[in-house]
Amino acid sequence: MRLVKRPLRLRGISGDIKGRVWESDTLLRAGRLGSLEIVLDDSSVSRRHAEIRHHDDGWYVRDLESTNGTYVNGVRIGPGEQPLKARDIVQFGKVAFIVEMTEAMPDGPPSNQHVIAATHSTFEEGIRRLAYDRNHMPRPGEQLEALLRAGQHFVNLHSEDQLLNAVLNDAVSVLEAQRGAIVLAEGSGTEPKLRLRALATGQGEPPGRFHYSKKLATRCFTSGVSLLYSTLTGDEGTQASQSITDGAMASVMCVLLRTPRKRLGVLHLDRSFWQKPFTEDDLYLADALAAHVSAAIESAQLLRRQKEQFLKTVTVLAQAVELRDDYTGNHTQRVTRYATLLAQRLELPEDQLELIKLGGPLHDIGKIGIDDAILRKPGRLTPEEYEIMKTHTLKGAEILSSIPEMEPIIPIVRSHHERWDGGGYPDGLVGPAIPLLARIVAVADAFDAMTSHRPYHENQRGKSPAWAFAEVERQLGKQFDPVVGGAFLAIRNEVLQAMLELLPDVQLDMAEPVTAAGHYVADPRG
Secondary structure (H helix, E strand, O other), rough: OOOOOOOOHHHHHHHHHOOOOOEEEEEEEEEOOOOOOEEEOOOOOOOOEEEEEEOOOOOEEEEEEOOOEEEOEEEEOOOEEEEEEEOOOEOOOEEEEEEEEOOOOOOOOOOOOOEEEEEOOOHHHHHHHHOOOOOOOEOOHHHHHHHHHHHHHHHHHOHHHHHHHHHHHHHHHHOOOOOOEEEEOOOOOOOOOEEEEEEOOOOOOOOOOOOOOOHHHHHHHHOEEEEEEEEEHHHOOOOHHHHHHHHHEEEEEEEEEEOOOOOOEEEEEEEOOOOOOOOOOHHHHHHHHHHHHHHHHHHHHHHHHHHHHHHHHHHHHHHHHHHOOOOOOOHHHHHHHHHHHHHHHOOHHHHHHHHHHHHHHHHOOOHHHHHHHHHHOOOOOHHHHHHHHHOOHHHHHHHHHOOOOHHHHHHHHHHHOOOOOOOOOOOOOOOHHHHHHHHHHHHHHHHHHHHHOOOOOOOOOOOOOHHHHHHHOOOOOOOHHHHHHHHHOOOOOHHHHHHOOOOOOOOOOOOOOOOHHHHHOOOOOO
16 A cells, blocks of 8 residues: 555634634645635734745745744744644744644545444434433433423423524533534425524634534435534545534534424534544434424424414405505505514514514404495595494404404504594503503504505695604604604614515605694594
8 A cells, every 4th residue: 555645734723713724735825915825814914924835754834034923832933944743833923723634544535534423213212312321321410401401492482493592502501512503404305405593602612604514414314314423524525614624613413303203404513623522422412302302393393384374364364454445555564564673673572573463464454344435435534434434443353352362462453543642542542551562553554654645535645754754753642652653763764674675666755844734634544
């Protein structure tokens, strides 16, 4: 067999280059010039700073008369060449690297740097590993605690994303990983796409550019096997992977997330070159964790899909209203968008945001019960017609009261025409007695009414955004909750962006003058 030299590898260990790798079997030149092998964007580095060359008897570094010098193991080198050996620390200015070299070896693929453990376990086997390790010994108390904590997340968390982040942070902490990622399968067919859904980093670890290896995650998912990799750069199919080298991934576990019904995705954990590699025991613990949380993840996905289907049903109901009223075309969509932006500005919790997204499209559902002769009447309504039109809030609340799942949004439907000063309807509520979500939708609803074209008014053209924002400001403490209305004024840029998306022909002339005599007159039709 013929011996061949192994390339020299420089691995960054400081600043922005931490974890990045440069490799050559002949020459590496460092500096700020883009034509060099190692380009360093650092003020302490000269344009042509230093070079590392291979000679028959080994590798040598030479400073190229740099301003801030080249150092080996903390000592600045003088003129001429300085020999290098494995584990030397080389600095170009303030930028530090570690030297990595391997002994000469026979031709052929590298024998290190490969998959060192794998487990092809069923869902049931993974569950059994909750209590026992791979040697069939009871797990230590801290491992059992971590596994139990991971299982309770599904009971206490409200969304799929919260569940995934909680599970991943537990896995990173228990297994002392540098970072972790959860990728889940999307789509159908034989080759579903893996999409990143959650990220986490260990204590004191920077986020970094690369979070997981797509190649390794795909290999784990398609093979259906949980895998442990060590020193990955020589493994066929992962060699020179930028995510691995730039992410400083020395040891990686890819663990299959699965239930008895299907494969869900992959839990990806890695450790750096400065940590001890994962062991086979770690792989079995991670596999047990994956089996334990997979049922919760699948259930969360099913709940999310049910919510999405329910929202589609709600949208169809809202469209049924809009088909009866020339004015309200896409009105509910715009009101929902504005109200959601406003609720986010007010930092409402996730469950309240969900109610806005559900109640916004249905806030005018009671118009289904209003006669067309009134709903579509051109011109102004008579006092009697006005009173009938106002009943759409009560009709809407009555319609939804027969559906238990709709009960939380009834306050939006019933009270979005109440006024802060008590002059609204149907109940004449005053100030804080008006439900908060109704106050939010009230501002969004009035703003859209002011900026939309209403064919039953003599002046059919909607007002400009500038006019409408000024009117909202004028009505603070009168028609609108001053805090909610003030928050709406604070997000005018976001509202304008939404208007551009939902009303492409709108004129966003924010400089239009506002006259005090031209204030907004509410109409119960919109």
